[in-house]
Each structure stands twice: as structure tokens, then as C-alpha cells.
Amino acid sequence: MNKFHLKPFPSHSGTMMNKIILVLSATVIFVYFDLFISAAALGFYHSTLYFDFELIKHYFLFKDGYYSFYKSPIDFILFSILRSILLIIGICLFLKRGTPKWNLLFTGIELGIISFTFIKILAFSEYSEQLYFYGFWVSLLWNILASFMLCPIWFGIFRAEKLQIHTAALWSQADQDGDTRQLLVEEDTVVGIENGHGPTVTSSVPSEEKKDEDIEAERASTIKHMLNLLSYCKHHGRWFGTGFIFLVMFSVARVFQPYYTAKVVSNIIYGKEASEFLHSIIIMCSLCLVSSITGGLRGGCFSYATALVANKMRSDLFKSLINQEIGFFDERKTGEIMSRLTADCQTMSSTVSTNINVFARNMIMVIGSMIFMCTISWRLTFAVFVTAPLMGFITKIYGNYYDKLSESTQSKMAEANSIAEQALGTIRTVRSFACEHKEVNRFEEKLKATLKVNGQKSWAYLGYATLNEFGNNATLIAILFYGGHLVLTGKMTGDALFSFLLYQTQIAENVYAIGWVFTGIMEAVGASRKVFEYMEREPKIKNDGEFVPHFIYGKINFNNISFSYPTRPQTIVLDNVSFEVQLGRTVALVGPSGAGKSSIISLLEHFYEPSNGQILLDDNPINQIDHKLFHQKVSLVSQEPVLHDGTVRYNILYGCEEWATEEDMIEAAKLANIHDFIMESEKGYDTECGEKGVQMSGGQKQRIAIARALVRKPAVLILDEATSALDSESEHVIQEALANCVIGRSVIVIAHRLSTVEKADTIVVINKGKVIQTGDHKSLMQDIGGLYHSLVQRQLQTISEVDVAAAIERTDKLE
Numbered sequence: 076m077n078k079f080h081l082k083p084f085p086s087h088s089g090t091m092m093n094k095i096i097l098v099l100s101a102t103v104i105f106v107y108f109d110l111f112i113s114a115a116a117l118g119f120y121h122s123t124l125y126f127d128f129e130l131i132k133h134y135f136l137f138k139d140g141y142y143s144f145y146k147s148p149i150d151f152i153l154f155s156i157l158r159s160i161l162l163i164i165g166i167c168l169f170l171k172r173g174t175p176k177w178n179l180l181f182t183g184i185e186l187g188i189i190s191f192t193f194i195k196i197l198a199f200s201e202y203s204e205q206l207y208f209y210g211f212w213v214s215l216l217w218n219i220l221a222s223f224m225l226c227p228i229w230f231g232i233f234r235a236e237k238l239q240i241h242t243a244a245l246w247s248q249a250d251q252d253g254d255t256r257q258l259l260v261e262e263d264t265v266v267g268i269e270n271g272h273g274p275t276v277t278s279s280v281p282s283e284e285k286k287d288e289d290i291e292a293e294r295a296s297t298i299k300h301m302l303n304l305l306s307y308c309k310h311h312g313r314w315f316g317t318g319f320i321f322l323v324m325f326s327v328a329r330v331f332q333p334y335y336t337a338k339v340v341s342n343i344i345y346g347k348e349a350s351e352f353l354h355s356i357i358i359m360c361s362l363c364l365v366s367s368i369t370g371g372l373r374g375g376c377f378s379y380a381t382a383l384v385a386n387k388m389r390s391d392l393f394k395s396l397i398n399q400e401i402g403f404f405d406e407r408k409t410g411e412i413m414s415r416l417t418a419d420c421q422t423m424s425s426t427v428s429t430n431i432n433v434f435a436r437n438m439i440m441v442i443g444s445m446i447f448m449c450t451i452s453w454r455l456t457f458a459v460f461v462t463a464p465l466m467g468f469i470t471k472i473y474g475n476y477y478d479k480l481s482e483s484t485q486s487k488m489a490e491a492n493s494i495a496e497q498a499l500g501t502i503r504t505v506r507s508f509a510c511e512h513k514e515v516n517r518f519e520e521k522l523k524a525t526l527k528v529n530g531q532k533s534w535a536y537l538g539y540a541t542l543n544e545f546g547n548n549a550t551l552i553a554i555l556f557y558g559g560h561l562v563l564t565g566k567m568t569g570d571a572l573f574s575f576l577l578y579q580t581q582i583a584e585n586v587y588a589i590g591w592v593f594t595g596i597m598e599a600v601g602a603s604r605k606v607f608e609y610m611e612r613e614p615k616i617k618n619d620g621e622f623v624p625h626f627i628y629g630k631i632n633f634n635n636i637s638f639s640y641p642t643r644p645q646t647i648v649l650d651n652v653s654f655e656v657q658l659g660r661t662v663a664l665v666g667p668s669g670a671g672k673s674s675i676i677s678l679l680e681h682f683y684e685p686s687n688g689q690i691l692l693d694d695n696p697i698n699q700i701d702h703k704l705f706h707q708k709v710s711l712v713s714q715e716p717v718l719h720d721g722t723v724r725y726n727i728l729y730g731c732e733e734w735a736t737e738e739d740m741i742e743a744a745k746l747a748n749i750h751d752f753i754m755e756s757e758k759g760y761d762t763e764c765g766e767k768g769v770q771m772s773g774g775q776k777q778r779i780a781i782a783r784a785l786v787r788k789p790a791v792l793i794l795d796e797a798t799s800a801l802d803s804e805s806e807h808v809i810q811e812a813l814a815n816c817v818i819g820r821s822v823i824v825i826a827h828r829l830s831t832v833e834k835a836d837t838i839v840v841i842n843k844g845k846v847i848q849t850g851d852h853k854s855l856m857q858d859i860g861g862l863y864h865s866l867v868q869r870q871l872q873t874i875s876e877v878d879v880a881a882a883i884e885r886t887d888k889l890e
């Protein structure tokens with residue numbers, strides 16, 4: 076109840092009441108006009124514009140003594156009454172606040188009436204003089220128009236109903252004193268109980284409204300996605316345009332084919348002259364030649380255009396992804412993102428361009444065939460359209476359902492891909508823990524989920540295909556029946572019926588294909604939702620700093636930094652952390668596991684932004700400094716460096732190929748103690764590192780990473796000391812390399828080794844996200860019982876334990 080605090084209540088509720096009155100008045104006026112026009116039209120059931128009231132009486136009172144489907148327009152009156160009854164039911168429900176889900180029923184009735192109207196035209200045309208009755212055409216047109224208006228009015232009533240409930244809820248909030256208003260509240264409360272929503276109506280209203288808004292939003296987004304998809308085709312208009320020209324030529328040639336086929340057959344049946352037969356055959360050959368050549372050219376152009384569209388989509392998506400903040404990747408699985416980049420982009424591009432092709436081709440053929448069909452027999456053409464509204468209705472329902480299922484299939488596929496990617500990407504871990512079976516099971520679980528959705532899709536298709544087939548056959552039988560009747564009554568010739576049947580078969584295929592276009596587009600829209608979401612996503616952290624200082628000295632300040640990871644906003648990882656790294660000094664971050672040391676480095680690297688405080692480089696906020704310059708001057712060597720699949724040269728010069736020279740690279744490699752190893756390799760700096768550096772040892776990887784950091788001649792070096800099991804020789808070489816590179820630079824090191832910590836100018840001790848001690852080794856050791864002191868004690872103990880274990884091992888070996 077307390078959720079609504081709308082102060083300007085009178086004006087709001089006034090507007091809503093106006094809307095309700097408007098919808099109710101529109102309904103009443105519609106019912107009145109519907110009945111009036113349907114009845115008045117009967118007064119014009121003759122070939123003059125004179126209104127004859129007697130005619131109305133004639134039809135209403137069945138003065139002929141019987142009802143004739145071919146002559147009586149009383150059906151139109153019955154439909155008008157049916158519409159009125161339905162709307163009156165709507166109003167009754169509106170007053171009782173029920174919200175029936177009858178939308179489909181209404182759409183079905185609407186389309187049924189329209190189908191019937193087509194049948195009625197054919198029935199009336201049996202007595203061709205009736206086609207000149209003005210009243211007949213008024214009845215027909217009004218019947219179609221009024222049926223089309225039925226659904227919007229019906230939906231309008233229920234939209235207004237929600238407004239009314241909402242108004243009542245507002246009244247109950249704003250004023251509990253007025254009798255009328257209290258009554259509304261009570262009424263609403265009762266409805267709430269009846270509907271099982273509990274006694275408060277206020278709580279149910281927003282969710283109802285939200286549903287409505289969601290549907291609106293979804294609809295808007297579907298249209299938006301379709302337009303977005305089409306806009307991609309616009310980029311390659313040249314290829315699509317050329318393809319389109321061939322498509323038009325192909326379709327026109329195909330449209331003429333049934334006509335000439337019928338001509339050839341009729342020449343044979345009626346034994347016409349050989350020259351006439353040959354003439355038809357030559358035209359048929361020409362049409363076939365044109366359609367074959369242009370069909371191929373059209374396919375080629377569209378296929379190339381599809382490839383161009385896929386490229387552009389992938390490139391745009393990748394551009395957007397690579398610029399997203401690190402938090403974005405924390406929240407999503409790489410497999411899912413990869414699936415968007417590969418499968419979804421492919422689905423989108425191929426379905427969109429294929430469907431444009433199919434749609435345009437079939438549309439041209441439908442229009443062309445329609446022209447031919449109308450020329451052959453307009454009556455029979457109307458007969459074809461008796462089932463069309465129903466087929467359109469089925470296609471629409473199926474399309475909506477298919478859209479939902481497609482989206483679901485894509486996400487299930489993405490989940491399965493993510494598992495496969497994860498397992499294959501960490502194959503060594505999987506193998507070493509013998510988890511192959513487990514991973515296969517996990518993958519199969521996800522495949523099962525995908526299969527389940529695909530199963531639903533198949534059921535939906537089963538229903539659709541059956542109904543569609545049924546519709547087509549019903550149309551064919553109707554044409555044979557009615558066409559036969561027309562031939563027998565002399566209104567049409569036999570070969571015209573044959574020609575018509577050929578067109579009808581072709582048009583059925585075309586309409587079926589157009590139906591699939593709808594489904595295909597929905598599939599593309601389903602796939603495109605996430606792709607466009609990623610494409611249009613603005614990174615929450617932008618690397619758009621423009622400040623380019625003349626020189627970077629390397630002083631770092633952390634001022635009152637507080638921070639939580641976006642994935643766990645409730646957990647404070649850093650709490651008011653402050654410290655300074657003076658020029659050319661080394662600061663060691665020390666603390667237990669999970670204290671927040673790596674998070675400090677992530678913030679300095681601008682992977683995340685602090686929720687509070689500022690990080691300064693030479694007194695400038697780091698987010699205002701030019702992104703490239705900043706990462707050139709502040710270089711990171713992480714604990715487990717990742718190398719790219721490429722040569723050693725590629726890896727060392729990564730990101731600075733444009734300006735770093737060969738000498739810079741060799742100098743950096745020498746400082747990192749890796750130059751000699753590289754020169755000993757067969758291919759030197761062109762030695763391949765393998766995916767993620769898999770062809771290098773842990774120590775070599777680390778040293779290449781150090782060279783990669785040093786080649787930039789950074790002012791600030793960030794070192795996350797390796798804790799992994801490097802052998803003592805490698806560790807020594809790396810320690811030496813690090814000792815070389817700290818000279819003359821500001822260094823922040825996450826120190827795990829006592830030797831490193833001791834050498835640091837300042838030690839910052841972190842625990843549970845807070846700086847709890849700062850000082851050099853000597854001063855901190857004096858704080859007996861302090862965290863630093865106990866950490867050092869523990870490490871000394873571990874070292875001695877390791878030494879003892881090693882000594883035992885050595886003794887064992889000697890024995």
C-alpha cells in the first residue's frame with residue numbers, strides 16, 4: 076500500500092479517467108455504427124444510389140420465404156451482431172475487472188469473418204447482376220474494416236482496465252476518506268482475493284503493468300533489431316543491389332513459366348499447329364535460360380554479400396568486446412562470448428541476407444502470379460484467399476513461438492560451447508585430474524538442454540507444417556471444386572483452369588517460403604539480441620584519458636582507495652587504502668592470501684575503478700592520462716604471465732612494434748636474462764612460443780614477460796612475484812633479472828620472498844583490505860606480535876622446513 080506516493084493525484088487520475096471514458100465511448104460508438112452501417116447498407120441492395128427502406132424490411136423479414144446463401148446479405152448483419160456481443164462481453168469483463176486471455180480467440184474470429192467475406196463475394200457473383208449492388212460492396216468493405224477494428228478496440232478495453240485498476244489503487248493511497256474512493260478500494264481488494272493475488276490490489280498492479288511494458292519493449296526491440304540487421308545489409312548495398320537486379324530478372328522469368336507451360340500442354344491436347352507449339356517451346360526455352368543464368372548470378376551475389384555482412388558484424392562486435400571493462404569479462408564466460416562472435420554472427424548474417432533474397436524473390440513471384448491469376452479468373456483468385464487469413468494467423472503464432480525458442484537455443488548452445496571451451500582450454504588440468512569423463516558429462520548435460528529446446532522447436536514445427544499442409548490442400552480442393560464449377564457453368568475454359576492451377580501451386584510455394592522468411596528473420600532476431608546488446612554496450616570504464624604529460628617520473632599515490640568487485644558489490648575488498656611510491660623507490664605489498672594485494676595492482680592497471688578515492692601518477696589521476704602512454708610507462712609482470720601464440724620477437728615487442736627497435740628488444744632481453752637462451756635456439760627471436768606460451772618453460776615465460784615489460788622503458792614497474800614452483804636455478808636467474816630492472820624505476824612488488832621484502836624501501840602490510848602497517852623491514856620487525864613480524868616468522872619456519880625436507884631427500888638419494 077505504501078508503494079504509491081503520487082502527490083499530484085487529481086491531475087493523474089483525471090487523465091486516466093479521461094482515457095477510460097474515451098475507450099468506453101469509442102466502443103459504444105463503434106457498436107452503434109457497426110449495426111447502423113450493416114443495416115443501412117441493405118437499403119442499397121440495388122444498382123442505383125437510391126435508399127430503399129423496403130429492402131431492409133425485405134431482407135430482415137425473409138420476404139422471399141427462405142434464406143439463400145447466394146442472395147441474402149443477412150450474414151453481414153449477423154456478423155455485426157457477433158462483433159457487438161463480443162465487445163459487450165469485453166465491457167462486462169472490464170467492469171468486473173477480469174482480464175481474460177482471449178486475444179487469440181479474437182484474432183481468430185476477426186480472420187474468420189474476413190475469410191467468410193471472400194466466400195460471400197464468390198456466392199454473390201453466382202448471380203452477376205448482384206455485383207452491381209452498391210449496398211453489397213458497402214457491406215463487404217465495412218465487414219472487413221469493422222473486423223480489422225475489432226482487435227484494437229478489444230485490446231484497448233483491457234488496457235484501459237489496467238488504467239482503471241491503477242487509478243483505483245492511487246485513490247486508495249491518496250485518500251482513504253471519501254466514500255466513493257473507499258468503495259473502489261474495497262472492490263479492488265475483493266478482486267485481488269478472487270484472483271488469488273492476496274488482499275492488496277496495489278501489489279498486483281505494477282506487475283501487471285510491467286508485463287505490458289515488457290511486451291511493448293520486446294516488440295519495440297524486435298523491430299529495432301530487425302532494422303539494425305537490415306542496416307548491416309545497407310553497408311554492402313552494391314552487392315545486394317546487383318543481386319537484386321538478377322533476382323528481379325529471375326523472378327519475372329519464373330512468373331511467365333506456368334503460363335507458357337500451360338500453353339505448350341494445351342497446344343498438345345488440342346492438337347494445334349506445329350508452328351504454334353514450337354513458338355511456345357522456344358519461349359519456354361528462353362525463359363528457362365534466363366532463369367537459370369540469373370538464378371546463379373543472384374545466388375553468387377547474395378552469398379558474397381552474406382560473407383561481407385558476417386565480416387562486418389564480427390568486426391564490429393569484436394571492436395566493442397575488446398574495449399569492454401575487465402568486470403564485463405568477470406561476469407561472462409569466454410565460451411558464451413565466443414559463441415556470439417561465431418555462431419550468432421553467422422546465423423544473423425546468413426539468415427538475414429538469405430531471407431532478403433527469398434522474400435524479394437517470392438514476393439515478386441506472388442505479385443506476378445496474382446496478376447496472371449486475376450487475369451485468368453478473378454473469382455477463382457478470391458477462392459484462393461479464403462484460407463489465406465487463417466494461414467497468416469497460424470504463421471504469426473508460430474513465428475512468435477519460434478522467436479522465443481530460437482533465443483533459448485542460442486543461449487543453451489552458448490552454455491555448451493562455454494563448457495567445451497573451458498575444458499579444452501584447460502586440457503592439462505583436466506587430464507591431470509582424470510576429469511575427462513566429468514567434462515564429457517557436463518557437456519552432454521548442456522547438449523541435452525539444447526536438445527530439449529530443439530525438441531520443442533520440432534513439435535512446434537510439426538504443428539505448423541501439418542496445419543500449413545492442411546491449409547494448402549484445402550485451398551487446392553476449394554479451387555478444384557469451385558474451378559470445376561466455373562468450367563461446368565461456362566464461366567471459364569478448361570486450359571485456363573489448368574494454367575490457374577499451375578500458378579496456384581507456384582503461389583502456394585511462394586507463400587510458404589515467405590512464411591519461412593518470417594521464421595528465419597525471427598531466428599536472426601533471436602540470435603541478434605545478445606550480439607547487438609554487446610555491440611551497443613558502452614564500457615563502464617572508458618580508457619579515454621587524453622592527458623599526455625611531457626615526462627613521466629613515476630610517483631604513485633593511492634589516496635583513500637575503497638573498492639568492491641562489480642560481481643560482488645557487497646564485499647569490500649579494499650577499505651580506505653593510502654600509500655605512496657616515491658620516485659625510484661621500491662614498495663613491497665605484503666599480506667596474507669586474499670588480503671587485496673592483487674586488487675591494488677588491478678586498480679593501478681585501471682582494470683577497475685575504485686568506488687572511492689584516487690590513484691595518481693605524478694599527481695595526475697590515472698584515468699585522465701592517455702591510455703597507450705600510461706601502459707607504456709607503467710608496465711606489469713604478472714605472477715603467471717600469458718604469452719601470445721607467436722614468436723619471441725612478437726611477444727617482446729607486443730604493443731610497441733611501431734616504435735621499439737631491434738636494439739631495444741635485445742637490450743630488454745639481456746636485462747631479463749633471456750637473450751642467451753634465445754640466441755641458442757635455432758630460430759633465435761623467431762622461435763615460436765606456442766598458444767599461451769605452452770612451448771616455453773615457466774622460467775622462460777617469466778623472463779620473456781619481463782623483457783616485454785622492459786622494452787617499453789617504463790617509469791613504474793609492477794611485479795607480481797612468482798610463487799609457482801620454479802626450480803631454484805630459474806628462480807635465481809629471474810631474481811637476477813628483476814634486480815637488473817628495478818634500477819632507476821619506481822617499483823611496486825607483491826612480494827612473497829623474504830629476500831625481496833627485505834630489500835624494499837617501504838613495506839605496506841595489507842590485511843582484509845586495509846593497510847595495517849607501513850615502514851621498512853627493520854622498523855616493522857621491531858613491532859613484535861605485529862602481522863609483519865608473524866608473517867616473517869612463519870616464512871622463516873617454512874624455509875627451514877623446506878631445507879630440512881631437501882636435506883632428507885639428498886640423504887635418501889646418497890643412500
Ligand SMILES: Nc1ncnc2c1ncn2[C@@H]1O[C@H](COP(=O)(O)OP(=O)(O)OP(=O)(O)O)[C@@H](O)[C@H]1O
Binds near residue numbers: 668669675
Ligand atoms: N575478479 C574478482 N571478482 C570478485 N572478487 C574477486 C576477484 N578477484 C579477487 N576477488 C576477491 O577479492 C579479494 C582480494 O583478492 P586479491 O586477489 O586482491 O588478494 P591477494 O592479496 O592478491 O591474494 P593472493 O596473495 O592469494 O593472490 C579476495 O577475497 C578475492 O576472493
